[in-house]
Amino acid sequence: MRIKPLLLCVIIFCITIDLHAQEIFSPNGKIKVVVSLPNKTANEIYFTTFYKVNNGFIEAMPASPLGINRADEQFVNNLQLTKESKSISIHDRYQIVCGKRLLCENFGTEKTFSFQNSNHQPINIVFRVYNDGVAFRYEFPDRSFTAKNILDEATTYNFPDNTNRWMQPFEAAYENFYPLNKTGIGEGKSRQEWGFPALYQVNDQPVYVLISEANISENNCAAKLSNLQNKNQYKVVYPEQRKEFPHTGVVTTLPWSSQWHTLIIGKLSDIVESTLITDVSKSNQLKETNWIKPGAVSWIYWANNNGSKDYKKVVEYVDGAAAMRWPYVLIDWQWDIMSNGGNIIDAVNYAKSKNIKPLVWYNSSTNAIDTSNNSNDWFKYATPLFRLNTPEKRAQEFSWLRKIGVYGIKVDFFAGDQQDMMKYYIDILKDAAKYQLMVNFHGATVPRGWQRTYPNLMTTEAVYGAEWYNNGPTLTNKAAAHNTTLPFTRNVVGAMDYTPVTFSNSQFPHITSYAHELALAVVFESGWQHFADKPDAYHSLPEDEKNFLQNFPTAWEDTKLIDGYPAEKVIMARKKNGIWYVGGLNGKDERQTLVLNVNFLKDGNYELQLIKDGHDDKSFLSEKIKVKKGDTIKVECLARGGFAGVIKKMKE
Template identity: 65%
Template structure:
C-alpha cells in the first residue's frame, strides 16, 4: 500500500509540472495556434502556428519564444494560471483608401493568463483569423505611475533553407527585399531587419508575412534582429537617439502592446490581406466626406528639385488638367518660390483650373536642409500653419524626414494626423516608418513612402538594374501592409536611366496601390503617349473596391486586377531580364461578356501596342512580355 501511495503522489507531481499545450483554431479551421506552457511552475512560454494544407496541419512557424520586460519587472519565466473562453471576432468596416473598400474578416480570440515570479500578471491575447494570426501582450494591472517597457523576448524561428524576402533595416524603410535562404545579416544593419518579412514554408504552397499593427501613442515601433542566431528573429525596440534617450515605451497601466501579425496562406491570401488594418483601431474621424483619394502630378522627379520655380509649377497644374487628375503636389522650396509668383499665386492658379494643391513639409526631426523646416513640430505651430493652409486653399500635406521608430515619433505621426483632420487636410508621410494600420484609424492618411521607389533614380544608378525584380517583389511585401507612395509610371529618364519597358511602367499604376498615386514623369512624357495608354491614365482611380492576385512569384512576375465601380483594371510585370509569357485568367469576373482594352510591350522597350479583346469568366490569355516588360488594361462588361 505504501509503494502504491508513493507512485500516486509521484504521478500527481509529474502531472502538476507537465508542459501543457493550449490551442486556438480559426473559424475555418485552417489555422491553429499552440502554446506550450508550464503548469504549476515558472518556465519559458513558446508558441507555434500550423496551417491546414489539404487534410493535414503543416507547421508554418516552429516553436518561438514569448515574453516581455519592464524596466523593473521581467516576464520571461512564467506560470500559466488559466485561459479565457473563446471570443468570436468579426471585423467588418469600410476603408476610404487601400486594396478594397469593404473589409471583412473572421477570427477566434483567446486570452492566456500568466504570472511571473513576483506574482505580477501578464495576459497574452491571441487571435486566429481565417487568413492569419495576431497576438499582443497586456499588462492588466492599473497604475497611475508610468512604467517603462524596455524589451520584448518574442523571437520568431525561420529555419535555414527557408526562402525569405526581408529588407535590411533602416529608419526610412527604403531598402530592397532580396531573396535569401539563410538570413545572413551584414555590417550595415547589425542583424536588424525591417517589417514586413515574407517567407515561404519550404516546399509547401504556404506563405507567411510578418508585421505589426495597432500602434498608438503608448508604443514605439519594432524591428527584427537575428544577430545572435541566424534562424531566430527577435522583436527588437529601436535604439535611443541623440535627442531622445528613452528605450522602448513609457505608459500608464493597463497597457497593451501593438499587435504582432502573421498573414498566412497562398500568395494571393498574402497579397489581398487586410490583417494589418483588421486589428487596428476603428476610424476615429466623424466626418470623412472630404477625404478623396486621387491621382497627383508631381514636380520633383523630372527636375531633381523642388517647387521654387512658379512657371514649372504651372506646367504641372496644366498636366493635371490635361490628364484629369484631381491633385498637384507642390514640393519642397515652395517657401522661396519665384519666377512669376509665390505659393499663394500657385494655389490660386491650380484652383482656377479645378485642381487641388498639396504641399510638402520637412518634419523638422531629421534631415534639416530642405525647407520649410520646423513648422509642424508643436501643436501651436500646426494650428497656425493649418489655419493658413485652409485660408489659401491647400488640400493636403506631404511630411518628410522623420527621425526613427521611437515612441516620440509615433506620437508625432499621430498628432499630425489628428490635427490635420481638424482642418480637413490629407496626409502623406515620407522618409517614414512602414504602415502599421493608421489608415483605418485616421483615414486622412492617404499613403506612406517607406519604399525604395522611383525617386531613387535621382540619387544613384542602383535602381536601374534592380527595378524589375524589386517591382515584382513589392506587391507581396511592402504594399501588402498599406498604401505605398512609390511615385511610379515614368517613361523618360531622370538623373539615372531606367531599363524597364514602357509596358512595365504603365502597369505600375495598377500594381502599386496608393491612396494618392503620384505620377512622377515630366509633362511631355505623358503628352507624347499614344492614345490608348494616355486614355488609360486619364481619370485614373487611386482607391479600389476590390483586389485580386491572378498570378505571381516574388521577384519574377506579378499579375493583378483591381476593381473600381464597373471596371476592372489589370496589369502584369515581368521581373526577369529575359522574355516571359504571363498568364491572365479571368476567374475573378462575373458571368457575362466583357471587352478588354489591352496595352502591351511593343516591338522594343520604348513602344506600346494596343488591342481590343472579348473575354468571359474562366477564359485564359497568354501575354508575351519583353525583358523587364509588362502590360496593362481595362475590362468592362458589354
C-alpha cells in the same frame, strides 16, 4: 481494471499536453496556434503555428518564445498561469476610404491567457487566430499613474531552416530591397537587423508567412527584427535611443497594450489580398470622411531633381494635371521661397483656377536637423522647417492652409521609430483632420494600420521607389525584380508611395519597358498615386495609353492576385465601379509569357483593352479582346516588360 504501463504513459502524456498546451483554431480551420504554457519542467511560454495543407497540418512557424520586460519587472521565464479565457468569436465588417477593397470583413478566434510573475505582477497575452493569419499582443492590465519603462521583448520568430525569405535590411526610412535570402545572413554592413514586413516560404510548401505589426498608438514604439544570435531566430527589437528621446522602448502609465504582432499566413494570394493589418487596428476615429478623396497627383520633383521654388515650373505641372484630368498637384519643398513670377499663394490660386487641388510639402524637422552643423548643410534647403512640431504651430499652419485652399500635406524626413515619433505621426493625422487636410508621410516608417484609424492618411513612402533614379544607378538594373517583389512584401501592409509610371529618364535611366511602367499604376496600391514624370512625357503618349491614365482610379472595391512569385512576375486585378483594371510585370531580364486568367469576372461578355509591350521597350501594342469568365489570355512580355488593361462588361 488494471491499466497497462504503456497505456498509462500515453494517458499521462495526453493529460500533460492538455494542461500545458492550448490550441486555438481559426474559424475556417486552416490555421492552428498551439500555446505552450509554463510547467514544472519548462518556465517559458512558446507558441507554434500550423497551417492546413490537404488533410493535415504542417508547421508554419516552429515553437517561438514570448515575453516582455519592464525596467521594474520582467515577464519572461518566471510566469504562472492564473486564468485563461474562453474562446471568443471575432467578426468585424468595416469600410475603408482607400486600400485593397472598400468593404473589409474578417473572422477570428480570440483567447486571453493571464499570468503573474514571481512578484505577483499581472500580464495578459492575447491571441487572435484569423482565417488569414495570427495576431497577438501583451497587456499590463493593472493601473499605475507612475510611468513604467517597457524595455524590450523576448518575442522571437523561429524560421524553418533553409527556407526562402524576402527581408529588407533595416534602414530608418525603410528604403531598401527585399532580396531572396536562404541563409538569413545579411550582406555588406548589415548588423543582422531587418525591417517589417518580412516574408518567408515554409520550406518547399506553397505556404507563406508575412510578419509585421499593427495598431501602433502614442504609447508604443515601432519594432524591427534581429537575428544576430541565430540566423533562423528573429527577435523583436525596439529602436535605439535618440538625443531627443533618451529612452529605450516605451515610457507609459498603466494599463498598457503592446502593438499587435501579426503573421499573415497562406498562399501568396492570401498574403497579397489580406487586410489583417487594418483588421486588428483601431477603428475609424474621424466623425466625417466625405471630404477625404483619393486620386492621382502630378508630382514636380522627379524629373527636375528639385523642389518647387520656380513658380513657372509649378504652373507647368498644374497644366499637366489639368490635361490628364488628375485632381491633384503636389507643390514640393522650397515652396516658401518660390519666385520667378509668383509665390505660394499665386501657385495655389492658379491651381484652383484650373480646378486642380494643391497639396504642399513640409519637413518634419526631426531628422537630426542642426543648421549650425556643416554635415547637415543640405537640410537648410529642405524648407519650410519647424512649422509642425508643436500643437500651436500645427494649428496655425493648418488653419492657414485651409484658408488659402490647400487640400493636403506631405511630411518628410522623420527621425526614426521611437515612441515620440509615433506620437508625432498620430498628432499630425489628428490635427490635420480638424482642418480637413489629407496626409502623405515620406521618409517614414512602414504602415502599421493608421489607414483605418485615421483615414485622412492617403499614402506612405517607406519604399525604395522611383525617386532613387535621382540618387544613384542602383535601381536601374534592379527595378524589375524589385517591382515584382513589392506586391508580396511592402505593399501588403499599406498604401505605398512609390511614385511610379515614368517613361522619360531622371538623373539615372530606367530599363523597364514602357508597358511595365504603365502597369505599375495597377500593381502598386496608393490612395494618392503620384505620377512622377514630366507633363510632356504623358502628353506624348498614344491615345489608348493616355486615356488609361486620364481615367485611372486610386481607391479600390476589390483586389485580386492572379499570378506571381517574388522577383519573377506578378499579375494584379483591381476593381472600381464595376470595371476591372489589370496589370502584369515581368521581373526577369529575359522574355516571359504572362497568363492572365479572368476567372474573377462574373458571368457575361466583357471587352479587355490590353496594352502590352510593342516591338521594343519604348513602344506599346494596344488591342481589344472579347473575354468571359474563365478565359486565359497569354501575354508575351519583353525582358523587364509588362502589360496593363481595362476590362468592361459589354452591353447585351
